[in-house]
Amino acid sequence: MNHLPTLQAPVLERPLLLYLASNSQVIRALLAQKNDDGNEQPIYYVSRTLKNAETKYPRIEKAFVVVIYASQRLKRYFSAHQILLVTKSHPIKALLHQPLLTGRIAQWLVLLSQYNIGLRTPRVVKSQAIANLLAQFPRKEEGSLSKEIPGEVAVVELLGKKWTMRFDGSATTTSNGLGVVLSCKDGDTMPLSFKLGFSCSNNVAEYEAYLTGLTIALSIGVKHIRVLGDSNLVVSQVKGDFTLREQSLAAYRTWAQRLEQEFQTFSIEYTQMSKNRFANALATLGSQVPFKGRDTLVRIGRQEHSIIRILKKMFPEEPEQQD
Structure with a gap:
């Protein structure tokens, strides 16, 4: 050997x-x-x-x-x-x-x-x-x-966890995107961003984000979920507080009701946009970042100090600028 x-x-x-x-x-x-x-x-x-x-x-x-x-x-x-x-x-x-x-x-x-x-x-x-x-x-x-x-x-452990899903859809005249954040109490967080390859209204984008998040949650075995979204229309229609007026949303609501039944425990609540910034940022990212192919990778690093401080360490011989 x-x-x-x-x-x-x-x-x-x-x-x-x-x-x-x-x-x-x-x-x-x-x-x-x-x-x-x-x-x-x-x-x-x-x-x-x-x-x-x-x-x-x-x-x-x-x-x-x-x-x-x-x-x-x-x-x-x-x-x-x-x-x-x-x-x-x-x-x-x-x-x-x-x-x-x-x-x-x-x-x-x-x-x-x-x-x-x-x-x-x-x-x-x-x-x-x-x-x-x-x-x-x-x-x-x-x-x-x-x-x-x-x-x-081990899927039993996953099934017993209570997950929270936040969703948001972003639709503009030029591009559309979705943002979904799945998280549980033990600290696991799964941020997901998607670019839509078709034109749609903002309400459709919100429903796309909602159904995409539920589909992913079910696909990984989640059975207990709490959903938070800043679309008052989607949340209210799902809860039955609003009637359906746009026929273009009928299929989305039907599928929403179908997927919701797959969870053992399910709840959905409206949340303010200020408390849904992570999902909102992912939706904007998906809609605004151009790329070729099926997907792309974006990394966000943490910079603890000003770039000036970093440059001073890189170029210690440079004189200090006087005010």
């Missing part, structure tokens, strides 16, 4: 490469990063033995289980770096870019949406060979993936 390279500490603001490996018994993931010479160095690897129903997962689902498991075990790396998933698997590429899915994969995709994950086609086999080597030597670990991954067993 070849000697495995020594694990290295990652360099900040440099992407990490995520390699996957799995067989009938084990899943493993390896994080690597290119050094200054362009050579990949291993950063961290994790492994888990598959048990019970997990061994029967299709190959594509096993691959997703590796990504989810790695994101949970190595959350600080996933939060601090862009992750480039090195894969030839076209199904993974396709599923990562699907806006709406159902079932187990939908749950995993929503969980992964909080990270900056991209895709890269394999160019060298060095780190992939390491990942494959790790998969050949499974290390027994206590506990099942079902305790950490939302799957057939």
